[in-house]
Structure formats: C-alpha cells, structure tokens
Amino acid sequence: MWAPFVKHSSIEQIMNDKGLAKVGDNLVNLCYSLAKTLVLGYTTGEKVRDSVLARAIRGTSVYQHMNRRSDIGKAADAYEAIVAYLWMTDKITISAMADSLAGLLEIDSKTSREKEGMLAAISFQRFLEQNIAHLPQ
Amino acid sequence: MWAPFVKHSSIEQIMNDKGLAKVGDNLVNLCYSLAKTLVLGYTTGEKVRDSVLARAIRGTSVYQHMNRRSDIGKAADAYEAIVAYLWMTDKITISAMADSLAGLLEIDSKTSREKEGMLAAISFQRFLEQNIAHLPQ
Numbered sequence: 001m002w003a004p005f006v007k008h009s010s011i012e013q014i015m016n017d018k019g020l021a022k023v024g025d026n027l028v029n030l031c032y033s034l035a036k037t038l039v040l041g042y043t044t045g046e047k048v049r050d051s052v053l054a055r056a057i058r059g060t061s062v063y064q065h066m067n068r069r070s071d072i073g074k075a076a077d078a079y080e081a082i083v084a085y086l087w088m089t090d091k092i093t094i095s096a097m098a099d100s101l102a103g104l105l106e107i108d109s110k111t112s113r114e115k116e117g118m119l120a121a122i123s124f125q126r127f128l129e130q131n132i133a134h135l136p137q
Numbered sequence: 138m139w140a141p142f143v144k145h146s147s148i149e150q151i152m153n154d155k156g157l158a159k160v161g162d163n164l165v166n167l168c169y170s171l172a173k174t175l176v177l178g179y180t181t182g183e184k185v186r187d188s189v190l191a192r193a194i195r196g197t198s199v200y201q202h203m204n205r206r207s208d209i210g211k212a213a214d215a216y217e218a219i220v221a222y223l224w225m226t227d228k229i230t231i232s233a234m235a236d237s238l239a240g241l242l243e244i245d246s247k248t249s250r251e252k253e254g255m256l257a258a259i260s261f262q263r264f265l266e267q268n269i270a271h272l273p274q
Contacts, residue, residue: 001232001236002171002174002232005174005179005180006180017180019174019179019180019181019182020180021182022170022180022181022182022183023167023170023171023174023180023181023182025182026163026166026167026170026182027167029163029166030160030163030164030167033159033160033163034139034160037139037142037156037160042142042156043142043143043154043156043157043159043160043221043225044156044159044160045156045158045159045160045162045163046159084180088180094231095138095139099138
C-alpha cells in the first residue's frame, strides 16, 4: 500500500527526503511510546527529542552518507526518514520496532530525563544497526 | 501484544485514560499523515489539532458519555484514547484507518488550513462512527 511512495534507490535519497521524515517523526514517537509502555507496564507517550535521534544515527555506519556539517535537526530528520522507509516498504512492523527499542531501555518511573535520553539513543542506534541491510546500497 | 494494557470495561474508562490518550495522540498523527500522503500523492506529515478531534467526537453518540463541560483538550484526549484502544485491541489497523480518513479528505496542496480542518473533522467523525460497535457497551 505504501510502496509507491518510496521509490528511492540510494540511502542519500532517503535521508534527504523531508516528506519521509515527517511520516517517520510520527512513527518514531509512536514506537518509542509503545516501547516505554512495554517497559513501564502502563500506557504512556513521549516525543523523542532530535538530540536523541542525532546521537543514534551518528553512532552508525549510515552517518558516513551525511554531510559532516549536518546539524542535529538534519541528523534527526535522516533517522526519521529511514524509519519511514523501512515501515513503508514492509521491512519492519511497529510492534517489532517497539519491542526492539524496549529491549535496551532499562528505565523506570524515576529515571532522569538525561539518563533516559542516553538509553533511548543507544536503543535507537542498535535498532538502526539491525536494519541497515534493508536499505538500498 | 498490546491487549494486556487495555482491560477497560466501559467507554467512560477508555475516554478518561490519559496514558491511552498519549499513545493515541501518536496514532492519530501518524494515520492523518498517511491519509494526507494518500490524498496528495507524496509523503507528508501533520499534527492534528485538538479542535479537529473535539469537533469529530462531539458529532458522535460517544460524546454523551462525556461531561458536557469538557473542554477541547479533554474531548481530543478522549478521541485519541479511543483510537489507541481500537488499535491495541486489534480492531483497526493503521493502514485501514489512514485509508478511511483519506476517503472524505478532499484537499489539495492549495486547500486552506481552515477548510482542511473542517474536512479532517468530518473524516475523523465518520471513522469513529464506523467503529463505535467495537467499544465496550
């Protein structure tokens, strides 16, 4: 159903697609909210900060496809666009992404915002690493 | 996978669940972004305003379960919580919700924000009407 919108032939095309980043922004927030729901044991929600996604993508080999001078906003957009690409091409499901993120998210209701951000960045980094093979080479 | 988080036995319980509303906020934004993507023919994203969801829920029979003095924020939260309930209990899928919303969303890239909001409210209202039977009675 969504494949017609993602005819990208390179990682660079995906990472620079602002429309994909907009869809991905919603996907990232939903999956992170569901991951927190799994970890904390009650439904909750969260907007993921750009700094978290920027840290996550900078830790992966995908980052070599970006201009080194990219700011935090552009790095986060690139992460979000990749997530949208993966979901729209049926490479990932929302529940599986939430489950993957939850795996490394060792937080509880008392965890500081800073510590949670650090753990979230590691979770998002590992998730991307596990899915790099699904991106066009 | 998500059913353990939605053990609600009444519509009122669902509509007043703030955690469900947080998950639903992300679901609503994602589905609306995907609906716009379908209608406009390119990937795009949008945050749905509370006023749109409040108008949508006020047009349905579900609204009788709310306090009449509820403000726009509470009405929107109730709509979002219902969407989260429907998705987490496997009554709806994200793609089907996007497709349903797109059906009445007669917009193009020149449609005013006001007109789009009016059409979006009608789309969200009809979507809820079609799914009322899935809610606990």
